Structure formats: C-alpha cells, structure tokens
Amino acid sequence: MTAMRCVVTGGCGFIGSHIVDALVRDGCEVAVLDDLSTGNVEYLNPAADLVEGSVGDAEAVLAAVEGATWVFHLAALPRVEQSVDDPIGTHAVNVNGTLNVLQAAREHGVERVVVSSSSSVYGDQHTHLMTEDLAPNPMSPYGLHKLIGEQYADLFARLFQMQIVSLRYFNVYGPRQSAEGAYALVIPHFLRLRDEGKPLTVYGDGCQTRDYVHVDDVVRANVNAANSELPLGRAVALNVGSGEETSVNEIAAMVGGEVEHIFPNPRGAFEELRKCSDNSRAKSVISWEPGIRLAEGIASVL
Template sequence: MRIVITGGAGFIGSNLAEVLALAPNNEVCVVDDLSTGKVENLPIASGIEFIKGSITDLQLMNEVLADADFVFHQAALPGVQRSIEDPAHANEVNIRGTLNVLMAARDAGVKKVIYASSSSVYGDTPELPNREGMTPNPLSPYAVTKLVGEYYCKVFNDVYGLNTISLRYFNVYGPRQDPHSEYAAVIPRFVSRVLRGEPPIIYGDGQQTRDFTFVKDVVNANILAMNSDATGVYNIASGRMISIQELATLITRLTGLQSISLWIWC
C-alpha cells in the first residue's frame, strides 16, 4: 500500500510517517518543501521516500500521487499571525495547494484523502465545547484557508466521488514541535522558557482555556480515518479543558522548577 504524506517532514506529519512506515507492506512517501519541516524529523533507516517539493506545484502532485492509495494532506502555511502578515501566501499554499492535492488525487484514483484542518475554523464561540455542527466563524486568513479546504474536500467527495475526511486538530503538542519558531505553540514555548530558568509569559489573566491534544493521539486519529469508511468533518481533541495559568503551573511542577514565578501580562 502506497501512502503519500504532504508536509511529512513537519511536526505532525513526521510523527505520522514514522508510525505508518513501521506497518508491514506500507510504502511511505513524504513530500515537503522544508519551509517549516526538517528532514531530520524523519526516522533514519525507516525506508521513507522523501521528495522535496511544494503542493503549489500541480505537475509534481500529479507525478507523486499517480500510484498512491492514500494521501494524508498535512502540508500548510501554519500559524494565524503568519497568515495575517501575508494572507496572499497563505491563500496560495493552503487553498491552491489543497486544490492541487485534491485534483491530483482524483485523477490518480486515490482511495481516500485525509485532510488536516484546524479548530481555528470555529473562531471565538460563546458555547463550549466546540462541536462539528456549529456554524464556523473563522477570524483569521489561516482559519479561512482551512475552512475553504474542508469545503473543497466535501465538493470532491460529493461531486467527483473522491473519498475525503477533514480532521479539525485542537492545539496539538508533542515531540518534534519546534519551540524556537516565531510561531511556536504555547506548550513548547512554556517548556523552553522554564528549562532555561525563565518564567512562562501569560497574556491576559491566564483564565482562557484550551483543549490540548497529544500528537500521538492525532496520529492514531489519522490512521483510524484512513481505515474507516467515514467522510465529513471530525474534531480531534482530548475533550479536556485547561486554563493557560493552570498549564504554566503544571509545567513548572513537572519540571521540578516550582520556584519559577509566572509572568502575567494583563
């Protein structure tokens, strides 16, 4: 079985590639332009094929997906702030790139495309927890691009008969998440500061809550989605809420550095 992972050298994609490559009879191919991913993220001697390239290249997508059975579409220009700074680039990569993947998958007769969406499509909903039936309210170019990707997946499923499923990730954390990125998520940023003996910086009163999801659970969800007949949109989350202040306190305790104070910027 041949599996293609776009963005497979990134945080989530590389964890997914590692697990899929361990299964017998799986041929795993990773396509990544290395704009945020790293070849070093891919396990050594895993047999994973690596192709450096962008999902914005339709010809490349046609070539790579020609004999694919399943496609995990993880590639994207990540980050809300980055999309605000350069919405045109976010549109090109996240919307045009997704369309390229879907067209190539359709033409190749791929069995299923598993699309990485985001909880950001919900926006600031007054009612929690977020449920799939809620009306999306994207508040950034990034969230818009992810929602458009979902709509394209639905259209290709309904119109062209290409099986697709969209997974809305909630605040993923875990191994290979880059704490040094300008757009690093809160957990690696907090951990990195605490290990340097610096206090975690909290903006606001710290009572805002998030649902954090371990990357291995996200990997398992992707594999379940591949093996399932299900299509449509699904939340991928832990189902547990924690405030940012509680998170920072927990990290200082688990690292044995409770003496470090929290900086709260209101």
C-alpha cells in the first residue's frame, strides 16, 4: 500500500484502534476523529494524529476529512441495549454521524469510504444463515440506525458516483474490547467475571447462537475493502463473520468457570435466537476470509 492520508472515525475505540495500527504499519498518514466518549486515548497509535471531536459535529468532520484518500467510519454508539434505552441520543450519533461522514467525503472527493455496519440489520429472519440477499428486518433502534447508514451510503454512491462499502460485522471480539459497564459484550464480560472469581451469568438457557469474528480478521476486511476494485455508483454491503455458529453456553465452556442462568431473559424482546454469517460474498468481492478460529482467539486473551 502506498503512503496516503487516511481518516479513521472512532479510531480510539476497540476496532478502530486496531485499524489505525494496521494503516500505520502500512505506511499511511493517519488522522483519528474521536470524541473519547467511549474510546480510550491509550489505544491511540503514537504515529497517528488525534482530532478530538464528534461525528455529530458536521464542521469537525469536514475539517478532519480534508485531504483524505480513504475514510474508515467506525464512530458509533454500538450497543443494542443502549439504543433501546436511548433511541434519540444514539440516533444522533449513529445516523447523523454517518451522514456527516458521507457528506464530508463527498465534498472532499475521498476515493473510498468504508462504513462499519452490523449484522443487527438482519434482525428477525426465517433462517439462521445470514446472506446479504435477505431483506433487513432490524429488531432494535441500533439495527435500524445501521440500516439507514447503509441506505445513505448506497444513495451517496448512486447520486455522487462514490466508492463506498459497508461491512456488516458479526460479533467481534479480541484485545481492547471493553468488559465494563451495563452494555458489555459476552466474551469480555465472561472473561472479567472469570478473573473476579464470579459465576458466568447467562441470560436464558444459553442456547442463543452468534457468529464470533476476531478483531484482527475485521481489520483485514477493512483494509481489503479499501484496496479492492469496487463499482462506481453502487455501494456494496458485505458480511464480515467467521461463518460458524456458537452458542453462549459453548462460549462459557471455552472461558471456563461456574455458570449462572438468569430467567427470564431480560433481552428477550429484542434478542435474535440464532445467527451465523454467509461470508462468501466478502471472499469474492474483497478477497477476504477469516483466519482465526474462535477457540484460538479466546485462548489468546485468557
């Protein structure tokens, strides 16, 4: 990859900071736009420039994106439960922020925009195997926010002949993932409970399945998406998942420790029971496939 200026929104966060590291290793000049509301400045690569600001601030986004060749948009409030608790506040960041990034990229003639989307756009489906051809049916404000972002991406691509790809992440895990707060995700939450000698709390019967993908694989998907030839005038949405289905009970067994089931499941109204990615389109479009198996990935963070 030749040296160029890249902007990463949310570049002090879990996934974004790993993308920044990869871009710096590849010789890119990297600027990070992050308001540090959920990000951690300690994760910022020292070779990257920090622009402290919110994607909800259109002027801040416009200034940060100036001169960029590639933009990786990760800044978000990425928790289903938080979006249910605060749909208006999370909408302002997740939807308006994405629109601000797309508009800034348009005004500055950015070559490629990689938008972080989510498998939450699928929601309630008749099948557990998620393909990009399924009609989205989100079950939470967060899933809807991400779907609106994808639709804006496609609209901007068509109206303004931009190259944009939306990556639908499944359940990403790995180093730097937060285990704190009310909205912690299952793997880091289990790891923290294990380290504290507490039971692993499982909502419901634990048979709910997800597709867990390591953050290093997600980073490669982003870089591949930026490097691959994409059509002008049409945004592409791609699944980024392992292609393997794993239950919460299986995760608990890998982490190890006593398990405590919580009934009734407090997430029942908006929890998808089974989910697994079909990642074949990402293989064909951006030459990406996962490389880290779940057992290996969990073992590396134990």
